[in-house]
Amino acid sequence: MSARVVTLAFRGVEAVRVDVQVQFTGGEQKFFLVGMGDKAVSESRERVRAAFQGLGLALPARRIIANLAPADLPKEGSHYDLPIALAIMAAMGIIPPDALEDWAAVGELALDGRITPVAGALPAAVAAGGLGLGLICPEACGPEAAWAGDTRVLAAPSLIALVNHFRGTQILSQPKAGDMLDGERVPDLRDVKGQENAKRALEIAAAGGHNLCFVGPPGSGKSMMAARLPGLLPPLTPAELLETSMIHSVAGLIAKGQLSRARPFRTPHHSASMAALTGGGLRAKPGEVSLAHNGVLFLDELPEFGAQALDSLRQPLETGEVVVARANAHVRYPARFQLVAAMNPCRCGHGGAGRGACGRAPRCQTDYQARISGPLMDRIDLQVEVPPVTAADMALPPPAEGTAEASARVLQARAMQADRAAGTDGAPLNAQAEGDFLDAIADLDAPARALLAKAAEQGGLSARGWTRTLRLARTIADLEGSGPVRRVHIAEALIYRRVAPGTSLSGMASISA
Structure with missing residues (x-):
């Protein structure tokens, strides 16, 4: 007896078809799982066995072979539990053999038979729709998978609910897509007193998508202005929203299926490693540069980041993507982001002029700024000196213009860029x-x-x-x-x-x- 269920393997944000083939053969009662799976995949045997026991079922007293094909494609993650369990049930006759032909399945099993959430429901649903299949996923992932458009989605809370659905004793309805959020409220640029040159540079950066670096002493407002950049940027277009959401789905950052129109604004700490910035780790997860795709990556205290980590940004800044190289595979993630950085002129913060000037200037400034390589700085379009805020600046009334006025000019400039690029192969932003x-x-x-x-x-x-x-x-x-x-x-x-x-x-x- 044999059965087959389609599932998906993730290579970056791309989901690749995998066939779970189950066969019962004679011989000693054992459960073999083959097909180049990682530790989480190999542990599926025990989760499936326990889930069956939780439902009052026992695995057949025969040799069970579950093959994940193609066998030379690396398989990672716990989302193979559900398709393996469904294939075994189909081979046992618990589920009608032809009931699963038009479905792909992803999901992790709890020991009592519940289906628990997994990352990547949105790209899995998009890929399943591309294959002409529906998607079976955990109930908690249903609102996220429903954003895939016309793809049929079956979101089940447990194995027994799926069995009842396919046997016709219980009907699982199509889940509704989660909420569309407008993003968190962004502080207004009107709060920034003085620093007119820096605010001008911020507006230019927002209008063209240019990389920007603020250089100035502590308390001059560098981080304060960077935090107001999202308020100047237009919301994500539908295509950008899908791209960004698929990356966040693979990273497991979408809660309750809620998507946001706001552009990503990522602010990693300067202790972040190269893998944390560009992606990698045990399962080649997307890094901060990919999580900031179509948005902003803000690096505060730029020279305090590791030199190797900073130089790893050079390639994605040019190409708009990251390639995580492994011995058996190369994983690609989109990474077209806008870099905004802030730094002090030297380690003590104040540089070589004014109150609190460094006693080791200019050598201290030279040594500190030399931590950032020339090729990386060459990729930053605007490098703006931010002077200290004076008492006279603080005594000024609020500026006449704030985020609303500046964002209107940014939208107008971006509209001009989009019109020029329409009907051509040109980029929609000047920075590209x-x-x-x-x-x-x-x-x-x-x-x-x-x-x-x-x-x-x-x-x-x-x-x-x-x-x-x-x-x-x-x-x-x-x-x-x-x-x-x-x-x-x-x-x-x-x-x-x-x-x-x-x-x-x-x-x-x-x-x-």
């Missing part, structure tokens, strides 16, 4: 534009091109720096509503970039003058 498409949308006039060439020659602007300056100038022009990129836009973009070792941020003013 490249090649001929970037040259076409920049539309530099002669004075602007001459200034950019002069900066490249005198300031040591790299090829990447040239491209990123051009992208930044395009965003500045969009905020102004300008068609071509003019000299004034290039000049402002150059001020925000550190173009060569030893060149200060404000040093570009002489070039752009």
Whole structure:
């Protein structure tokens, strides 16, 4: 006697078909589980056996072979419990043999036969729909799986409920999708007094999706401004929402099937390892860069992160994806995020000027900032000096403009970018534009091109720096509503970039003058 049930294996956010084949043969009563499974998969035998006993059933007194095919595909996780149990029940005749032909199944079994939640219900439902199948999943995962659109979902609380459903004595209804959330309330930019240059840079970063680094002493408002960036960003589009939610589903971060339109804003501690940032670990889980996909990754105290961990960000910043390499597989995760960082000018915090100036300046500043590699800094479009907040700043009345006014300009600039990219292969954000498409949308006039060439020659602007300056100038022009990129836009973009070792941020003013 034999039976087959379809399930799914996760490779990043992609779910791959796996066939659970069960066969009863003669010989000593044993339960064999084959097919390149990890420790959690091998333990399925005991969970399945205990779940059967919890229902008052006994496994056949025969040799049971459960094969997870294809055998050369690594299998990880406890979600194979349910399909293995269903395949055994079908082979035993408890469930009609043809009842499971149009279904894929994922779920972990408790020892009493209940079906407990597993990660990845949303990508599993999407993949099952792509195979023309419905999805059987735990009851707690039903609201999440229901977001997969037209895919049929059967969310069961226990094995006995599934048996009753397929035997026609109990009907399990299609679950409803979870709530759509608007995200947490974001503090208003109006709370920030002074720091007009930094707020201008924050608005530019939001408008074009550019990477940003604030450099200033403690208490100058770096983290305060970064926390207000989500309020400037537009909500996720439907396509972005699906991409982001699938990553969070694989990571087990979706509760009660609730999705959020707000863009991710991830803030890992500086003690985070390279695997925590870029992904990996025992089961190659997505890292912070993937959890921030279509959103923002905020790294506070940037030089305090490990050098290896920081340099691991260079590749995803360029390609928009992370590849976790294993001996037997390569796992890909999307990782197109906006990097926002904050750092003190030196270890003591205040740098070499003003009250509380460092007594070891400028060597302390040089040593501290050297913890961040030049190639990583070259990928940060805006590098903004944030001066200390003075008593005069604190005595000022609240600013006339806040998040609402700035976000309106950001939305208008992003709409211009989307219109330019419509019907082309170009990127919808200036920060992602490249090649001929970037040259076409920049539309530099002669004075602007001459200034950019002069900066490249005198300031040591790299090829990447040239491209990123051009992208930044395009965003500045969009905020102004300008068609071509003019000299004034290039000049402002150059001020925000550190173009060569030893060149200060404000040093570009002489070039752009």
